[in-house]
Amino acid sequence: MFTETPFVRVKLRRQAVAKWVFFAMAASMIVPLLLIIAHLVERALPSLSLEFLLAAPARGMKEGGIWPALVGTIHLVVISLAVAAPIGVLAAVYLNEYAKDNWFNRLINLAVINLAGVPSIVHALFGLGAFVYAAQFGYSIISASLTLAIMTMPVIIASTREALASVPRSFREACWNVGATRWQTIRAIVLPNSISGILTGIILQVSRTAGETAPIMFTGAVFFKAVKAGDLFPYGLGDQCMALSMHLYTLSTQVPGVKESIPYATAVVLLGAVLLVNTAAIALRVWLRNRKKW
Amino acid sequence: MVTAAPKISVQDLRLAFGAKEVLHGISFDIGRNEIFGVIGPAQSGKTSLLRCINRTIDFSPDATMTGTVLVDGEDVRKTRNVYGLRRKIGMVAPLPVGLPLTIYENVAFAPRCVGVSAKSELDGLVEKCLTQAALWDEVKDRLDSLGTKLSGGQQQRLTIARALSHQPEVLCLDEFSIAIDPVTTMRIEDVLKELRKDITIILVTNLVQQARRLADRAMFLWNGDIVELDRNEVIFSEQPASRKTYEYVHGIFG
Ligand SMILES: Nc1ncnc2c1ncn2[C@@H]1O[C@H](COP(=O)(O)OP(=O)(O)O)[C@@H](O)[C@H]1O
Numbered sequence: 202m203f204t205e206t207p208f209v210r211v212k213l214r215r216q217a218v219a220k221w222v223f224f225a226m227a228a229s230m231i232v233p234l235l236l237i238i239a240h241l242v243e244r245a246l247p248s249l250s251l252e253f254l255l256a257a258p259a260r261g262m263k264e265g266g267i268w269p270a271l272v273g274t275i276h277l278v279v280i281s282l283a284v285a286a287p288i289g290v291l292a293a294v295y296l297n298e299y300a301k302d303n304w305f306n307r308l309i310n311l312a313v314i315n316l317a318g319v320p321s322i323v324h325a326l327f328g329l330g331a332f333v334y335a336a337q338f339g340y341s342i343i344s345a346s347l348t349l350a351i352m353t354m355p356v357i358i359a360s361t362r363e364a365l366a367s368v369p370r371s372f373r374e375a376c377w378n379v380g381a382t383r384w385q386t387i388r389a390i391v392l393p394n395s396i397s398g399i400l401t402g403i404i405l406q407v408s409r410t411a412g413e414t415a416p417i418m419f420t421g422a423v424f425f426k427a428v429k430a431g432d433l434f435p436y437g438l439g440d441q442c443m444a445l446s447m448h449l450y451t452l453s454t455q456v457p458g459v460k461e462s463i464p465y466a467t468a469v470v471l472l473g474a475v476l477l478v479n480t481a482a483i484a485l486r487v488w489l490r491n492r493k494k495w
Numbered sequence: 496m497v498t499a500a501p502k503i504s505v506q507d508l509r510l511a512f513g514a515k516e517v518l519h520g521i522s523f524d525i526g527r528n529e530i531f532g533v534i535g536p537a538q539s540g541k542t543s544l545l546r547c548i549n550r551t552i553d554f555s556p557d558a559t560m561t562g563t564v565l566v567d568g569e570d571v572r573k574t575r576n577v578y579g580l581r582r583k584i585g586m587v588a589p590l591p592v593g594l595p596l597t598i599y600e601n602v603a604f605a606p607r608c609v610g611v612s613a614k615s616e617l618d619g620l621v622e623k624c625l626t627q628a629a630l631w632d633e634v635k636d637r638l639d640s641l642g643t644k645l646s647g648g649q650q651q652r653l654t655i656a657r658a659l660s661h662q663p664e665v666l667c668l669d670e671f672s673i674a675i676d677p678v679t680t681m682r683i684e685d686v687l688k689e690l691r692k693d694i695t696i697i698l699v700t701n702l703v704q705q706a707r708r709l710a711d712r713a714m715f716l717w718n719g720d721i722v723e724l725d726r727n728e729v730i731f732s733e734q735p736a737s738r739k740t741y742e743y744v745h746g747i748f749g
């Protein structure tokens with residue numbers, strides 16, 4: 202009954218081959234990541250220790266640890282996301298749930314899309330002009346954080362909108378039909394069911410914020426700042442700070458005679474933090490998806 | 496039966512999506528406590544008509560509506576309280592939509608939106624509406640499971656319970672039976688006969704027999720125009736006023 206004609210057989214074989222080719226392409230993505238990690242960790246090994254994390258750089262940054270840079274990066278990430286996440290999410294809610302399709306809202310849309318595509322060095326120059334000079338925040342954590350916030354906000358808006366749009370319109374209509382306002386609908390149905398996507402989008406910006414050098418280089422990050430080892434809040438908002446990405450750049454290009462393992466260890470810490478945060482984002486998404494309600 | 500002051504009065508209602516007009520100036524009245532059938536093929540504007548009555552047409556930005564729709568004598572387009580209007584009109588959409596909330600919260604949602612928060616009051620309302628929708632017995636032991644996980648027929652009855660939860664004076668059913676089985680359909684039809692003692696029902700259906708079974712009067716809408724509107728005995732008789740009605744009702748529509 203189901204005899205295979207030669208034509209069907211050829212098609213089946215082709216289908217099998219295609220599947221393997223696609224699989225190989227996808228799997229090959231893992232290779233560079235593993236190679237990078239192996240290479241970095243191998244070279245970093247002599248310097249990697251808890252001491253390295255908690256100590257300040259010593260002897261003109263040729264030795265010692267990365268604490269001031271680590272804590273500086275944490276400051277920048279937390280402050281910039283504390284600014285970008287609420288504004289970005291609220292803007293996305295407006296654009297997705299309230300905005301009518303008129304020229305002004307289209308203009309906002311266009312601005313968001315284009316902002317997301319602006320190179321980080323341009324954000325850096327904008328931050329320099331806007332926050333350091335015009336707003337007179339000077340070279341400071343606050344200027345650098347705001348610059349990073351401007352950089353991440355459009356991406357947060359885009360990812361939040363995507364999360365909101367994944368909630369079917371029929372749910373909204375059902376709410377409107379019983380006399381719920383838009384806001385009641387958003388609060389009861391839309392936000393609770395898109396929060397996983399919203400949070401994941403925000404968390405993914407942590408790694409981006411931690412990794413960028415250009416936006417903070419001109420606005421608030423310094424080569425070196427003396428900080429007590431292990432001090433959790435060594436910086437004030439108006440201070441300049443060290444940051445991991447910047448520190449890595451400095452060690453690799455500006456300081457002669459650095460012990461070879463130190464920049465590698467710095468890179469491992471940066472990469473490790475990024476992987477950790479991204480994994481947390483994925484875990485959160487999986488966990489929340491398993492609780493999906495329809 | 497139809498009394499002097501109609502529950503709903505539609506006068507010269509026109510509706511266009513962009514440049515395309517889908518309702519071409521229709522006028523009719525719906526009496527209190529009647530079951531008003533609306534029949535007609537797909538795309539004839541039945542759903543759009545309902546959306547004009549409860550003003551959810553507002554959510555289609557390219558829709559323009561002219562003419563008047565009076566509910567209890569109040570022009571829906573001029574009302575200051577569109578949310579109150581929507582609560583006055585229960586709406587059951589063609590496809591069952593359980594909200595991603597518990598069964599209990601599906602029904603309690605609308606009352607909560609107007610600030611009802613006393614547990615005893617909500618409990619009573621939930622039980623009453625689920626009973627009216629012929630769903631209570633099946634779900635009374637699992638009110639805190641998700642409404643979205645119910646079967647299609649159960650979700651449709653949940654939708655009806657939700658539409659009753661804000662104690663509407665008019666209940667609109669838009670092809671409520673297209674996604675559910677005949678047995679459930681019959682149960683809901685019994686429910687409707689019970690409900691019509693208290694409220695007005697607009698029954699939009701493409702099942703001619705359903706309108707024949709339930710409605711007091713029926714309106715045949717075709718391509719945005721009223722072909723005929725009369726008592727059921729006339730519409731479904733061998734001699735309706737319009738030849739078109741006869742052909743549609745008897746399934747020989749070309
Ligand atoms: N949101 C909308 N935007 C544009 N056109 C619409 C929209 N809703 C309905 N229409 C059009 O209006 C006409 C009537 O549709 P509808 O009211 O759904 O008819 P019915 O419920 O009788 O099938 C159709 O031609 C449909 O394409």
Ligand SMILES: [Mg+2]
Nearest residue numbers: 541542543669
């Ligand atoms: Mg319809």
